[in-house]
Every structure is written in structure tokens, then in C-alpha cells.
Amino acid sequence: MEKTRPAAMTGRQRLVLVVLLTAQFMLAVDFSILGVALPVIGEGLGFGLGALQWIATGFALAAAGFTLLSGRVADLFGRRRLFLGGMAVLGLSSLAGGLAQTPEVLLSARVVQGLATAVVTPAGLALLTTAFQGPLRAKALGLNGALMSAGFTAGSILGGLLTDLLSWRWAFFINVPVALFVLIAAPMLLTESRPATREKLDVPGAVTVTGGLLALVYALTRAGEHGFADPVALGGFALGAVLLAAFWAIEKRQANPLVPVRILKRRTVVWGNLAGLIAFATETSLVFLLTLYLQKVLGYSALATGLSFGVLGAGTVIGGVFAPKVIARLGTRAALVAGLAVQAASTVPLFFLGTGSGWLPVLLVATFAGGVGNMVAIVGFMVTATSGLPDAEQGLATGLATMTQQVGITLGIPVMSAVVAAHPESVLNGVTIAVAVNAALVVLGLVTSRAFLRKHG
Known part of the structure; x- marks a missing residue:
């Protein structure tokens, strides 16, 4: 039976953990905070019933489709750099979403939020796993998981409260001060981590895996609305399977593969x-x-x-x-x-x-x-x-x-x-x-x- 006495974190490590967990909690809240506000947003901005679900779908497509690519780019170009850049984009896109006066602007802001999430999440987790080792890593990941899961639940409750008491726009605006806090604190606490020699990015692998994941996530979303026998959903599954199979074949032949x-x-x-x-x-x-x-x-x-x-x-x-x-x-x-x-x-x-x-x-x-x-x-x-x-x-x-x-x-x-x-x-x-x-x-x-x-x- 494996028994390990947990080591104590230093003061600096605790501050690093606070910054990274704050960012991850905010990202988790973003997944669910707009769920209960969708009908109100539809009435306020004139969304058609069919277009309303794209507020959630656009975010999910970008967040899931670009995560793997973003994680590898963070390895090559610097995790702290990607983390800070993604947080800046997330704050700006949240501000744009809260100020949106048309469906097109709001949908664009939501997609950019998803892209920023795809950048920040793996970069932040990589910073966390490299900052802590052994039992401390398990402890940090435990706290991270707890806060992220709590964030999914809190997002629904917080979205309902903000929408009822203030406005649905605050479901976007609430990200801005959090992003500012992270952008101010992170440069003082986080150290950059990237290889001494930078490998070339596997562009064919990046294109095929991102396209395959986008097709798969879209097909899943479409199937949830129209059933798994829907021709468009079936076409999306087929395209996703072809692209992911091509990705596997490319990775076996690449000198510097994405994965x-x-x-x-x-x-x-x-x-x-x-x-x-x-x-x-x-x-x-x-x-x-x-x-x-x-x-x-x-x-x-x-x-x-x-x-x-x-x-x-x-x-x-x-x-x-x-x-x-x-x-x-x-x-x-x-x-x-x-x-x-x-x-x-x-x-x-x-x-x-x-x-x-x-x-x-x-x-x-x-x-x-x-x-x-x-x-x-x-x-x-x-x-x-x-x-x-x-x-x-x-x-x-x-x-x-x-x-x-x-x-x-x-x-x-x-x-x-x-x-x-x-x-x-x-x-x-x-x-x-x-x-x-x-x-x-x-x-x-x-x-x-x-x-x-x-x-x-």
C-alpha cells in the first residue's frame, strides 16, 4: 500500500496556486454561466430560436477544437506567455460580449471566449503541473479539480442571480476584473517554461486534429438537437473520423509531430x-x-x-x-x-x-x-x-x-x-x-x- 506524507507548500507556491486556480475557476464558470440567461439574451438582442443555441455551441466548438493545438503551442513558445495572452483575450472578449448590441457581435465574442479558454486552460494546467511535484502536484490538481467542478455548478447559480438582479450582461462583465487580477499578479509569480531549442510546429497535424475535433463536437451538438440519425450529424461524424485518422497517419511520419x-x-x-x-x-x-x-x-x-x-x-x-x-x-x-x-x-x-x-x-x-x-x-x-x-x-x-x-x-x-x-x-x-x-x-x-x-x- 502506497503511503506518502504530503509536503508543505511554500508561501510563493500558495500564491502561484491562488492565481492559477482563480483563472481555472473563472473558465469553469464560463461554461455554464450563460445557460439560464439564454432566453433573456434572445429577447434582448433579437436572437431567433434556432440561433440561440449557438451562444453555447460556438463557445464549445472553439474551446474543444483548439485545446490540443494550444497545449502544444504553449510547450513550444512558452506557457506563461500563452497563459497571459489568453487571459488578456478572454478579458477583452468578455467586455465585448457584455457591451454587444447585435447577435453577431455577441456570437463573435463568445467564440473568441472559447478560443481564449482553449489557450488558457492547458497552459495554466501545464504551469501548475510543472510548478508542483509528487504529492504536492496531486494536492494542487485536487484543488484545481474541486474548484473547476464547483465552477460548473456555481456558473448556473451565478448566471441566474446576475440575470435576475442586474442584467445578463454581467455574466460577461464579471470576467473582466478577474482577468485583470490574474494579469497583474501572474507576471510577478509565474516563471516562463519552454524548451531551449524550439521545434517546428506540425502544421498538417494541427490542421487535421483541429478540423477533426471541430467536426466531432459539431456533430455531437447537432445530434443532441436533431437526433443521431440526422444526415448533417452523420456527415460531421464521418468527416471527424476521416480527419482524425489522417492525423494519426501524419503523426506516425512526422519528424516533430504535434502528438x-x-x-x-x-x-x-x-x-x-x-x-x-x-x-x-x-x-x-x-x-x-x-x-x-x-x-x-x-x-x-x-x-x-x-x-x-x-x-x-x-x-x-x-x-x-x-x-x-x-x-x-x-x-x-x-x-x-x-x-x-x-x-x-x-x-x-x-x-x-x-x-x-x-x-x-x-x-x-x-x-x-x-x-x-x-x-x-x-x-x-x-x-x-x-x-x-x-x-x-x-x-x-x-x-x-x-x-x-x-x-x-x-x-x-x-x-x-x-x-x-x-x-x-x-x-x-x-x-x-x-x-x-x-x-x-x-x-x-x-x-x-x-x-x-x-x-x-
Whole structure:
């Protein structure tokens, strides 16, 4: 049994952690803060019903599609430089979104926010993984995971409060002072990290992987709206598969590949990222399913629904704080498996939800426990997916892990939405069947992690 006494952070390391976690929390909030504000934005700026979803989709496309490329560019050109540049762009695009008077300006600002997120997230994570080693890295990643997961939950609540009390524009404006704080503090605390000799960027690989991810994310979003039999969605999946296959072929022949094939063959990278994909896809889609249940079956308001997920946020924070201790005691693989096991066991009771409000305590307890397990699994995934690689490739490793996170967030909801839509006779019936599918996916992640990851890998 692996036991490691956690080392203490220095004062400077604590300040570095505060700056990086502030940025990552803000990015997590951005994913969900506009969700409850979409109808109000549509009325205020004259968005058509069909165009409204592009406020979310445009952000997701840019954030997921360009993350892997951005992580590698950060490795080559400097992580601090990319981190600061991305934060500046994020602050400016948030200001533009808040001031927007037309749908075109707001959509453009949202896409640029997604691009900035694709730059800042892997660069920030790479700075974090290179600033901390061993148990301190696990502790830093645990806090990072807890705050990011809490940010997804807080975004929905904060978006509702800002929209009701002030204006939807403050869902954009709130980023500006946070970005300014990071831009002032980071240069004094963060040191640059990049190789002494700069390799050439793999342009063919960058084009094919970015195009493939964009096609895949668009197809997933389209399928969530029109079903997986939709011709456009099927075309997007086909194009994504072709481009990603071309990317693999290019990487095997490139002298300086964007993603070396040897990295893609590592068990920790392959199976760690699969576990992370499942962890993110299932937990975010479970929130979607329970939102349908609370609003369509129990008749809760949007704000009451958001507040109900406060217990989930509390669970993820607790899971993130205790995850490093679990990893130190059990080892990374065992912690990852244990987290997925708790998440699966907590999801199963939700299959039995009924139409009465007496089921609410079951939901709250299950989502709290599931949040704890999910966050232990996510921290285990991040430690696994970034371990065993030199500092020079940490931007790439965190880029892969961040891409997994963002594709997982995008993937889960369309899949579960399609399951619910296949049972139009009853919202409750569709939700409970989707919950069963969700739990089965978590078990799949548990089984593959236990089978294919090394004991302490």
C-alpha cells in the first residue's frame, strides 16, 4: 500500500496556486454561466430560436477544437506567455460580449471566449503541473479539480442571480476584473517554461486534429438537437473520423509531430483519458437529466433547480480536497477506480426516482456522494494522464487531458438527450432509462481502468 506524507507548500507556491486556480475557476464558470440567461439574451438582442443555441455551441466548438493545438503551442513558445495572452483575450472578449448590441457581435465574442479558454486552460494546467511535484502536484490538481467542478455548478447559480438582479450582461462583465487580477499578479509569480531549442510546429497535424475535433463536437451538438440519425450529424461524424485518422497517419511520419505516437500508446494516456472522458461526460449529463426531472416532473423553477445542485458542488469540493489523500493512501489507479465505484453506486438509486417530492432527499444525498466520487476519479485521471512525461511535454499532456474534459462535457448531454427523446411517452421514463445508461458508462470506465492501468500508474 502506497503511503506518502504530503509536503508543505511554500508561501510563493500558495500564491502561484491562488492565481492559477482563480483563472481555472473563472473558465469553469464560463461554461455554464450563460445557460439560464439564454432566453433573456434572445429577447434582448433579437436572437431567433434556432440561433440561440449557438451562444453555447460556438463557445464549445472553439474551446474543444483548439485545446490540443494550444497545449502544444504553449510547450513550444512558452506557457506563461500563452497563459497571459489568453487571459488578456478572454478579458477583452468578455467586455465585448457584455457591451454587444447585435447577435453577431455577441456570437463573435463568445467564440473568441472559447478560443481564449482553449489557450488558457492547458497552459495554466501545464504551469501548475510543472510548478508542483509528487504529492504536492496531486494536492494542487485536487484543488484545481474541486474548484473547476464547483465552477460548473456555481456558473448556473451565478448566471441566474446576475440575470435576475442586474442584467445578463454581467455574466460577461464579471470576467473582466478577474482577468485583470490574474494579469497583474501572474507576471510577478509565474516563471516562463519552454524548451531551449524550439521545434517546428506540425502544421498538417494541427490542421487535421483541429478540423477533426471541430467536426466531432459539431456533430455531437447537432445530434443532441436533431437526433443521431440526422444526415448533417452523420456527415460531421464521418468527416471527424476521416480527419482524425489522417492525423494519426501524419503523426506516425512526422519528424516533430504535434502528438508523438509513443505518447498516444502509453497506457496512462490512453486509459487515463478514457476514464476522464467518461467521468466528465456522465456527471455533466447527469446534471442535465436531473434538471429535466426537477423542472418537468417536480415542477421546480430554474433558480430552485440550480440551488438544488449546491449539494453536488459541495460534494465535488470535498472530493477534490480529499482526493490527494486517497491517492497517497491507495495509489492513483485504485483511487480512480474507487471514485468511479462511488459515482456508479450513487447513480443507481436515481433510477428509482418517482413523481413525488419525497424523492428529493434521495436525489440530494445521491448527487452529493456522486460528486465526491466523481471528483476523486477526475483528480485520479489528471494525475494519471500527466504522469511519466517530462516537463517539456506537460503542455501536450494537459492539452490532451483538457481536450478530454471539454469533449466529455460536450459529448454527454447529446447522448443522454437522445436517450430521453427516444421515450417521448414520459419524461420520467426517459430520464430514468438515461440514468441507467449513465451508470453503465461509469461502470465501463471503472472496469477498463482496473483492467488496463498499472496498479500505481
